[in-house]
Amino acid sequence: MLDESGGNGRNGSDWPGFTPGTEVAGFTIEGLISTGSTGAVYRARRGRQLFAIKLVPRNPRGDREVDALRRMRHPNVVGFHGYGFWPDNEPRALVLALELVDGRPLDVWAREENPSALELVSQVLLPLALTLADVHGAGVVHRDIKEPNIVMREADGLPVLVDFGSAGLEDTPRLTLRLPPGTPEYRSPEAWRFAREWEGEPYSAGPGDDLWALGVVTYAVLTGKLPFGDRHDPGMVRAILHETPQAPHALNPNVPLALSELCLRMLEKEPGARFANARELAEALATEWAQADRSWLVPLFPGAEQAERPTPSPSLAKPERQAPRRQWLAASSVLTMALGLLATAPTQLLESPSPPPPQQASLRQEMASPQVTGEVGQDAGPQKSPTPAPVAPPATSSEETQMMTSKKARSLAAATLITGAATCVGPGCASVQRRPPPPEEPCPPGSEETNKRFNNPAGRILHVSFGIPLPGTVTVSEGNHTVWIEEGMDKIPYRSLLHGKLLFGDNRVYGRFTKIELKGSREVFPICIELDEVVVDKVLNRNIGREIGIPMEPGSTPEKAIVGGFQRASVVSRFSF
Incomplete structure (x- = not known):
């Protein structure tokens, strides 16, 4: 008979207290993390890789947890690598191999x-x-x-959302008698009203x-x-x-x-x-x-x-x-x-797999063993979290800092964000024809050595953000500016800083960045990177080149330009236009 947890009465406290060094389904136990109503979680190692392994009963509830984890590949959901069985001779538990999340519970944090x-x-x-x-x-x-x-x-x-032992799936039979776990x-x-009136x-x-x-x-x-x-x-x-x-x-x-x-x-x-x-x-x-x-x-x-x-x-x-x-x-x-x-499409999630866990490929298969499902080499490495992002970026100008106190401006921005429509008010709606593009400039001395050191040759494409990595828009001024590297430079830490300047001209914003500050070490090196965008042939529906600078959005003024908050940039050998 299933109990209120959808299981058979067994919970995490019923599992044996594995001592450090115990081998379980190909993992070496290092210590107990927690026990609960849906299973016991241990810190474990497989070779040089660390995992959190969770033992859950081989019952409908355990199968349901596997199915729930399989449906999701998401940076803010605990990663699921695969599963095995324990003990080998007469398996009575599923061994779930999970991402070992290094962090504190929300209340402690x-x-x-x-x-x-x-x-x-x-x-x-x-x-x-x-x-x-x-x-x-x-x-x-x-x-x-x-x-x-x-x-x-x-x-x-x-x-990071963890512990899907109580999860429910749409279009699947209910496992509990009255209330779910x-x-x-x-x-x-x-839920409480239903329980009181249960029929x-x-x-x-x-x-x-x-x-x-x-x-x-x-x-x-x-x-x-x-x-x-x-x-x-x-x-x-x-x-x-x-x-x-x-x-x-x-x-x-x-x-x-x-x-x-x-x-x-x-x-x-x-x-x-x-x-x-x-x-x-x-x-x-x-x-x-x-x-x-x-x-x-x-x-x-x-x-x-x-x-x-x-x-x-x-x-x-x-x-x-x-x-x-x-x-x-x-x-x-x-x-x-x-x-x-x-305002964009939701994160791509894997299609729902078939029900319980016979031998099927799992989401993050990063181990291989006769006891664990998946077809992955022994030396597969765990996914790594990126370098921490700073709490707040430096202000780029006193005017931008003052935006914190401009409730009217922020309300307008939020309303525009939610509706997805550009709002243009006042004379700034006209196009900005201030002056021609800025002149060409040489790259700073030493930038070629930086490119060689970090294997970022001219032509390397990257993506940057203006302070907050928004796919929406931000307002920027001419002058000195700092952006974050979001992706595209493999040997440079994620969220390192690019220092340089923004120049306006011909309805475009030109970004020329001459210094890179590495995340973590704060080391600074000369660099030569400029903002650009892809030119698309709409007839042939393919990329045919690049255009220097990025377009100003409607609502820009001679003093302030509205641009996309997330932009492409390229490593160059000379600043051009």
Whole structure:
């Protein structure tokens, strides 16, 4: 008989306590990470590679977890490499080989880092909302969203959704008698209402249950307490069903009013009063982010010895597709993954595989063993997280910094972002015909040696971002400017900086970058890189060359140019036009 977890009564605490050095399905155990209702997780090694391996029962629930993980290839979902069986002679457990996420649970991270509201939205809530949008789009509902299942990855500071042991899949039979597995404090009112009125059919949890749970998480991080108490409180269920929690900003004055109201909307009793889906939540978060003033920069909890953090100027406009790039920029800084993807196609997710786990290819097959599925060589290496992105880029000009306090301008930018339409107001709508293109210039001395050192010859194409790696637009001025390297230079650390200048002319912006500052070491080398774009023959539908500079968007003025936030650039031997 299946229990409320969809299993047979066995849980993680029932597994033997493997001691370090024990061999399990081709892995060498190094230590226990955690145990829970759906299995036990160990740190393990295979050769020189580290993994988190999870032992789950060979029952419908264990098969369901494998199927859920197979459906997703996502930088903010724990990576699934394959599975094996244990013990060899009479297998009674699946051994899931997972990405070993180096990081802290969200509640620990929030307590130790004391983020500002702006950091919480950009670094945690927006990425989570977009991640859930893609998870739900793959037909998966996590069903156990809570702080311990959100790990803040140390490598890039972004959240990773872990533990899909309670996951539900669309169009599959229900495994539970009444309520699906989950954590009581995070269950939605409709789930508790169903349980009280149960008539024999199982509850069908959907994306709305995940979004409600994310609202509980948001409230807890903002205030340091759960909105409806915990399971030890006999009134918890009644509170979830009937009581409105105290507003976060009333409990914590450092919570901006707009964010407090958004959080309460996530916790409305009726699903229709909440956000319809994760993408709508992301749009609301993006709007509030774009309208934030400097009060959003204050750490959430007083008493911590932290100063206000700087933040980039989010002068956004219409989202648009830019030069070819990876669908997700390897878990780059927050708004690559969030604001831009509000207007572009969702992350590519693998098609749903066939049900339970007989010998089938898995998502991230990075090991090979008679005990583990997949066809991958012994020396395959684990995926690496990119170098951490800086919390905030340096301001490029005092005028751009002042955009933080211009609520009217930021509101306009956010509205444009969400609607996807360019907004043009005032005389700036006219084209900008200031002067001819800038003259040619030689590259700085030493740039050729830099190219040889890092194997980046002239003609190498890369992609850069203007402070925030947006597929939308940003506003820039002439003069000294810094951009981030997003991709394309294999031997140079991701998110290294290019220093140079922007020049206006003939309705275009010319970017000429003469110094590269390596991420991490802060070493600076001469370089010769300029912004450009591909020229396409629309008749033949193929690339026929490149054009120097990038176009100004409608709404540009002689003093300010609106350009795409994510651009192509090339290593050159001379600056031309």
